[in-house]
Amino acid sequence: MNVLIIGAGYVGLTTAAVIAKLGHTVHCVDENEQKIAALTRGDVPIYEPGLAELLTDHKSRLFFHRDGQKHIHEADVIFICVGTPPDNNGKSDVSYVNRAVAALLPHLHDQQTLVIKSTVPIGTNERIYERLTKEGKNVRVVSNPEFLREGSAIFDSLYPDRIVVGLRDDDDRSLSVMQTLYARIHAPYVVTSLSGAEMIKYAANAFLAMKISFINEMARLCEAYDVDVAHVAKGIGLDGRIGPHFLQAGIGYGGSCFPKDVAALQQMAYEKAVRPYMIEATKTINDTQFYWYVQKIKRTLGTLSDKRIAVLGIAFKPNTDDIRESPAVSLIKALHNLGAHVVAHDPKAVLPNGMDIKQTKTIDEALQQADAVIVATDWDAYKQLNWEQVRQTMSGNVVVDGRNSLPRNDIIQAGLTYVGVGRG
Ligand SMILES: NC(=O)c1ccc[n+]([C@@H]2O[C@H](COP(=O)([O-])OP(=O)(O)OC[C@H]3O[C@@H](n4cnc5c(N)ncnc54)[C@H](O)[C@@H]3O)[C@@H](O)[C@H]2O)c1
Numbered sequence: 001m002n003v004l005i006i007g008a009g010y011v012g013l014t015t016a017a018v019i020a021k022l023g024h025t026v027h028c029v030d031e032n033e034q035k036i037a038a039l040t041r042g043d044v045p046i047y048e049p050g051l052a053e054l055l056t057d058h059k060s061r062l063f064f065h066r067d068g069q070k071h072i073h074e075a076d077v078i079f080i081c082v083g084t085p086p087d088n089n090g091k092s093d094v095s096y097v098n099r100a101v102a103a104l105l106p107h108l109h110d111q112q113t114l115v116i117k118s119t120v121p122i123g124t125n126e127r128i129y130e131r132l133t134k135e136g137k138n139v140r141v142v143s144n145p146e147f148l149r150e151g152s153a154i155f156d157s158l159y160p161d162r163i164v165v166g167l168r169d170d171d172d173r174s175l176s177v178m179q180t181l182y183a184r185i186h187a188p189y190v191v192t193s194l195s196g197a198e199m200i201k202y203a204a205n206a207f208l209a210m211k212i213s214f215i216n217e218m219a220r221l222c223e224a225y226d227v228d229v230a231h232v233a234k235g236i237g238l239d240g241r242i243g244p245h246f247l248q249a250g251i252g253y254g255g256s257c258f259p260k261d262v263a264a265l266q267q268m269a270y271e272k273a274v275r276p277y278m279i280e281a282t283k284t285i286n287d288t289q290f291y292w293y294v295q296k297i298k299r300t301l302g303t304l305s306d307k308r309i310a311v312l313g314i315a316f317k318p319n320t321d322d323i324r325e326s327p328a329v330s331l332i333k334a335l336h337n338l339g340a341h342v343v344a345h346d347p348k349a350v351l352p353n354g355m356d357i358k359q360t361k362t363i364d365e366a367l368q369q370a371d372a373v374i375v376a377t378d379w380d381a382y383k384q385l386n387w388e389q390v391r392q393t394m395s396g397n398v399v400v401d402g403r404n405s406l407p408r409n410d411i412i413q414a415g416l417t418y419v420g421v422g423r424g
């Protein structure tokens with residue numbers, strides 16, 4: 001098949017590489033000139049494990065363009081993978097999607113399938129269909145939300161738990177188009193309406209975010225009752241009805257999806273006069289989690305003023321360079337504002353512009369003379385530190401495990417003080 005992809009970000013680029021691997025020809029378009037220039041040179045503008053290799057392996061079938069106009073007509077399937085960032089009220093801003101549709105519109109023809117992969121508010125796909133129909137275009141519209149996680153995007157795309165396909169009632173062709181496109185991917189299909197597919201995407205993210213907020217609330221309770229939340233997570237997670245995933249307490253969820261999608265779903269509920277109690281609580285717990293934790297760090301260190309603190313981790317999670325809504329960045333800002341002398345490290349991510357904080361190249365450099373070290377992102381490199389050596393490098397002895405991911409016993413044995421999240 002001939003596939004056109006609009007948007008070469010985390011989702012668009014991963015989708016392009018994976019679809020090329022499946023044997024299709026892919027033209028990928030992005031309005032960001034620098035991104036396209038880099039991709040055309042063979043450089044990958046983001047860090048995602050395995051992505052660079054996959055793009056290289058299939059470069060004979062992959063083409064990048066700043067302006068893809070002349071490739072629209074020849075495409076069998078067109079994917080929209082542009083961003084849908086939050087607006088000032090927490091609603092999803094679909095202007096990038098609308099702009100992409102407007103650019104495609106004059107060149108579309110009736111044999112094509114337009115697939116929306118971007119996460120869009122309920123009703124957006126129907127509105128796109130109506131807009132196309134009004135312009136006399138009988139293009140089929142499919143909602144095919146994406147469930148990949150950054151850091152394991154290639155694996156998640158090649159081995160998804162399910163493929164969700166939202167269709168209009170009278171569309172008897174698009175399902176087989178999608179099945180042909182994804183023929184080499186083995187996963188159950190969930191076929192539903194356009195709005196149904198949109199709702200599945202929001203419900204999945206809200207549910208996962210809710211699990212994290214639930215365990216973070218439990219962490220606060222565990223702290224109050226001197227119980228280890230890691231034991232609680234294990235104890236409840238072994239119940240098949242609950243499951244072990246997304247029960248790691250920490251400084252809160254971040255990233256480009258959970259915060260924005262939970263907020264957008266909340267706004268969608270208000271628009272229909274439905275009070276979203278669960279979603280409100282999920283968001284409130286997350287919004288307050290890192291303040292709660294900063295208070296704990298403050299209590300442990302006595303004062304933050306003039307303390308040298310090494311923060312390990314800037315990205316919102318390991319194995320990515322993405323810092324969108326990163327709790328680590330919020331933590332660094334809060335500690336800095338409270339008078340601490342913060343130095344930060346991350347294997348891939350870079351501090352946002354304008355932050356007056358030193359970022360070190362090595363972990364060792366960050367640890368020099370530190371009164372405390374805080375692990376804010378659970379990269380493997382931090383979990384595998386030699387704690388004897390850490391103790392010798394630091395001048396203080398406090399290790400703050402903001403992700404409950406460090407070997408507590410090794411740290412204590414090295415003569416350091418371990419501070420976790422709700423670990424009693
Ligand atoms: N990042 C994830 O892990 C993830 C996972 C699942 C779903 N999603 C959803 O997928 C969508 C994309 O997310 P992302 O993280 O890949 O975003 P991103 O910001 O990394 O990439 C979006 C890209 O689209 C380009 N773009 C915007 N408007 C354009 C236009 N009109 N024409 C051409 N290019 C245009 C931008 O330049 C940018 O490179 C969002 O709706 C997001 O919610 C993201």
Ligand SMILES: O=c1ccn([C@@H]2O[C@H](COP(=O)(O)OP(=O)(O)O[C@H]3O[C@H](CO)[C@@H](O)[C@H](O)[C@H]3O)[C@@H](O)[C@H]2O)c(=O)[nH]1
Pocket residue numbers: 119146147148149150151205208212245246247248249250251252253254255256257258316317
């Ligand atoms: O037990 C856990 C699991 C995750 N997190 C945090 O939650 C955030 C999100 O993590 P994760 O879900 O692994 O990363 P994302 O790449 O944001 O992926 C989520 O968001 C994507 C965009 O919508 C979806 O496609 C994915 O299915 C969904 O997992 C990160 O800050 C994690 O540190 C926790 O605090 N505790």
